[in-house]
Amino acid sequence: MDLLLQQLYNGVLIGSTYALVALGFTLVLGTLDLLNFAHGETIMFAAYAGLVALLGSGGSVPLAIAVAVATGAILGLAVYFGSFRFVSKKYWTAPALSTVGIALILQTGATRFWGTEQRAVPDPLSDANFQLGPITVGLSQLVILGVTVALMIGLHLLLTRTRLGKAMRAVAENHVTAALLGVPVERTIAFTFLISGILAGAAGALTSLVYHTITPFIGLNILLKGMTGMVIGGLGNVYGAMFGGVIVGILEVLAVGYLSSSYQDVLVFAALIAVLMFKPAGFFGIQVRDRA
Amino acid sequence: MKRIGQFAAALLLGLAAQISIAQQELKVGVIYTVDGAWGSYGQKSFRGARMAAEDLNAKGGVNGRKITLVEYDNRANPNELPNIVRRLATVDNVLAIIGPNTSGEAEIVFPIANQLKVPVLGTSVAKGGIMTKNRPWAFRNIMPDDQNTAPVIAQVVREKNIKKVALIMDVKDPISKYMGTLFWPGLFDKLGVQNLTKNDPVTFQSGDPSVTAQVSKLKALNPDAVVFAAGPGDAAKIAIEIRRQGMKQQLLGSGGLFGDEFIKSGGKAVEGAITAAQFWRDNPDPKVHSYVTALEKRTGETVVLHEAYAYDGVLTIAEAIQKGGVTNNPNDLEKDRQRIRDALDGIHVVGASGEYSLNPQTGEVDRPMMKAVISGGKWHLTPVSAPQSPQ
Numbered sequence: 253m254d255l256l257l258q259q260l261y262n263g264v265l266i267g268s269t270y271a272l273v274a275l276g277f278t279l280v281l282g283t284l285d286l287l288n289f290a291h292g293e294t295i296m297f298a299a300y301a302g303l304v305a306l307l308g309s310g311g312s313v314p315l316a317i318a319v320a321v322a323t324g325a326i327l328g329l330a331v332y333f334g335s336f337r338f339v340s341k342k343y344w345t346a347p348a349l350s351t352v353g354i355a356l357i358l359q360t361g362a363t364r365f366w367g368t369e370q371r372a373v374p375d376p377l378s379d380a381n382f383q384l385g386p387i388t389v390g391l392s393q394l395v396i397l398g399v400t401v402a403l404m405i406g407l408h409l410l411l412t413r414t415r416l417g418k419a420m421r422a423v424a425e426n427h428v429t430a431a432l433l434g435v436p437v438e439r440t441i442a443f444t445f446l447i448s449g450i451l452a453g454a455a456g457a458l459t460s461l462v463y464h465t466i467t468p469f470i471g472l473n474i475l476l477k478g479m480t481g482m483v484i485g486g487l488g489n490v491y492g493a494m495f496g497g498v499i500v501g502i503l504e505v506l507a508v509g510y511l512s513s514s515y516q517d518v519l520v521f522a523a524l525i526a527v528l529m530f531k532p533a534g535f536f537g538i539q540v541r542d543r544a
Numbered sequence: 545m546k547r548i549g550q551f552a553a554a555l556l557l558g559l560a561a562q563i564s565i566a567q568q569e570l571k572v573g574v575i576y577t578v579d580g581a582w583g584s585y586g587q588k589s590f591r592g593a594r595m596a597a598e599d600l601n602a603k604g605g606v607n608g609r610k611i612t613l614v615e616y617d618n619r620a621n622p623n624e625l626p627n628i629v630r631r632l633a634t635v636d637n638v639l640a641i642i643g644p645n646t647s648g649e650a651e652i653v654f655p656i657a658n659q660l661k662v663p664v665l666g667t668s669v670a671k672g673g674i675m676t677k678n679r680p681w682a683f684r685n686i687m688p689d690d691q692n693t694a695p696v697i698a699q700v701v702r703e704k705n706i707k708k709v710a711l712i713m714d715v716k717d718p719i720s721k722y723m724g725t726l727f728w729p730g731l732f733d734k735l736g737v738q739n740l741t742k743n744d745p746v747t748f749q750s751g752d753p754s755v756t757a758q759v760s761k762l763k764a765l766n767p768d769a770v771v772f773a774a775g776p777g778d779a780a781k782i783a784i785e786i787r788r789q790g791m792k793q794q795l796l797g798s799g800g801l802f803g804d805e806f807i808k809s810g811g812k813a814v815e816g817a818i819t820a821a822q823f824w825r826d827n828p829d830p831k832v833h834s835y836v837t838a839l840e841k842r843t844g845e846t847v848v849l850h851e852a853y854a855y856d857g858v859l860t861i862a863e864a865i866q867k868g869g870v871t872n873n874p875n876d877l878e879k880d881r882q883r884i885r886d887a888l889d890g891i892h893v894v895g896a897s898g899e900y901s902l903n904p905q906t907g908e909v910d911r912p913m914m915k916a917v918i919s920g921g922k923w924h925l926t927p928v929s930a931p932q933s934p935q
Contacts, residue, residue: 255760255764259757262757262760266754363583367584368580368581368584369777369805370777370780370781370805371809372780381789388790390788462756464785465777465780465784465809467581467751467777469751470751470753473753504754504757505757506757508748508757508758509757509760509761512747514715514747
């Protein structure tokens with residue numbers, strides 16, 4: 253029982269980082285119906301930038317997160333301009349495929365710049381652990397959970413309480429109608445990519461702290477888990493993405509803890525298939541319909 | 545007419561010069577990759593091989609002929625390897641092949657080289673049992689992990705009074721899987737050490753971002769020592785999580801962990817860890833020391849195993865070319881390859897990786913074995929005698 257509680261806690265911790273990934277991904281999908289395949293590599297690249305800041309500052313976690321977030325924001329905008337703004341929308345595959353191109357550039361750039369070996373991410377708070385009943389909790393883990401929850405609340409407030417949030421929801425609903433009602437569509441889309449990039453940057457810094465290491469090849473794995481969380485939670489629904497990410501983390505950890513690591517992807521993707529079969533809109537999704 | 549005659553003469557002279565140059569070159573194929581998860585090793589291996597060829601050529605080559613490396617990067621794509629090996633053997637007409645990067649890739653390259661009767665020398669291929677299927681044309685100058693590790697761990701188990709161990713294994717990497725499923729369980733059975741993960745292995749897959757769940761499982765088993773069947777980067781990541789979760793157990797690993805990456809990635813979490821080792825950078829032998837010093841002066845970096853072994857791979861082939869009396873006549877290519885293969889049997893080399901010989905029966909390398917302990921952020925090596933195999 254003690255081990256189960258520890259594993260559930262581990263699952264929530266990992267799942268919260270997947271939730272951040274899913275959030276950034278679902279924002280763009282919800283607004284543009286665009287799959288941003290560069291999202292995983294944005295996370296990876298931002299994580300490396302955060303690591304450089306962490307090492308350069310002698311272990312300042314806040315600075316590492318800030319640099320990773322800034323890098324994520326810049327890359328988010330780069331994806332917008334490189335894959336959407338100036339790419340023909342005549343073919344829906346063109347923007348999506350160009351995000352694949354950006355992903356490859358980022359991954360190859362990272363391998364050339366930082367090498368292919370795993371790089372250690374020092375955790376300045378690694379010795380600060382305490383017992384919460386049977387669960388071993390690390391101070392750095394609490395920081396990670398705290399930042400993740402704060403970002404989720406911040407995103408919720410942004411979407412529900414601000415003009416930008418309203419504009420984003422309007423654009424997500426229908427570009428043409430939003431434009432007719434005076435919403436600056438292109439600027440709103442650019443902001444959406446910016447926020448998605450910020451979430452990717454935060455996810456990069458936090459995941460590298462959770463995983464202790466980083467490699468240039470981490471992006472695809474994280475992206476797939478984030479996408480799965482997004483589908484389980486409900487396509488385009490930010491609250492669903494939060495829920496789905498945590499579910500993926502818990503499933504993964506339970507598979508490793510009680511079956512074998514070989515089954516972790518089997519279990520996660522079996523859950524994905526089950527959701528698509530029996531609840532295709534996901535747990536928090538709305539009825540799927542065609543756009544006008 | 546006169547002009548045509550002059551042109552034909554010039555053409556003939558040019559062709560003759562080219563043929564002459566071609567015959568002067570001793571072509572050796574090199575296959576590594578600078579891409580993918582093991583790309584850093586490939587970069588170092590390429591660099592080591594190039595420096596060896598440069599050094600040999602600076603001294604006049606082999607029997608007055610220069611060594612030319614014909615390099616191929618398979619871009620971490622195993623599907624490219626069959627074509628590369630065939631091209632090296634039949635188009636580039638190399639005398640021998642050095643490489644590839646990994647054991648999984650060697651399982652493709654070695655059988656084809658063996659079939660085409662081209663000598664092939666692996667410098668970073670450490671999976672146990674790989675050679676038996678690929679004789680008589682395959683050799684390697686890296687000691688397989690199992691052969692290198694058994695005597696070291698037997699000694700550590702005695703010294704540290706280790707009674708029960710828990711093993712964590714990478715099921716995606718062929719060497720780690722072999723070590724985790726065959727080597728380590730067999731060794732611990734032989735040593736009378738209880739393997740707590742024998743029936744319920746703790747596994748991960750290289751590239752898995754998190755190992756938190758695996759370490760929680762290891763912690764619940766409460767072993768005397770945690771044993772890694774993993775690459776250095778992953779093992780370091782696991783070690784960090786082990787210490788973060790408050791585990792103080794002894795960490796043990798195979799020779800595959802030995803190197804800078806394990807310490808660099810693991811930091812203070814890997815302090816006290818013990819592994820086997822075969823590359824001794826601080827080897828006091830004057831000849832080995834001079835090689836290491838010269839390489840480090842040239843690159844400005846610390847020599848690592850893959851670089852030193854690739855360097856010595858070229859030295860080994862060069863030595864075999866000389867010893868075998870290779871003619872380098874294009875019509876004698878098959879005979880020259882046979883001469884090199886025969887010369888590699890039992891060849892004795894002193895290079896940047898130390899002193900070694902290749903076993904004529906198995907194609908494996910005979911090197912000194914060492915125990916490596918991490919202390920103060922550095923490896924400390926001591927020789928271990930009385931090799932014993934668990935198999």
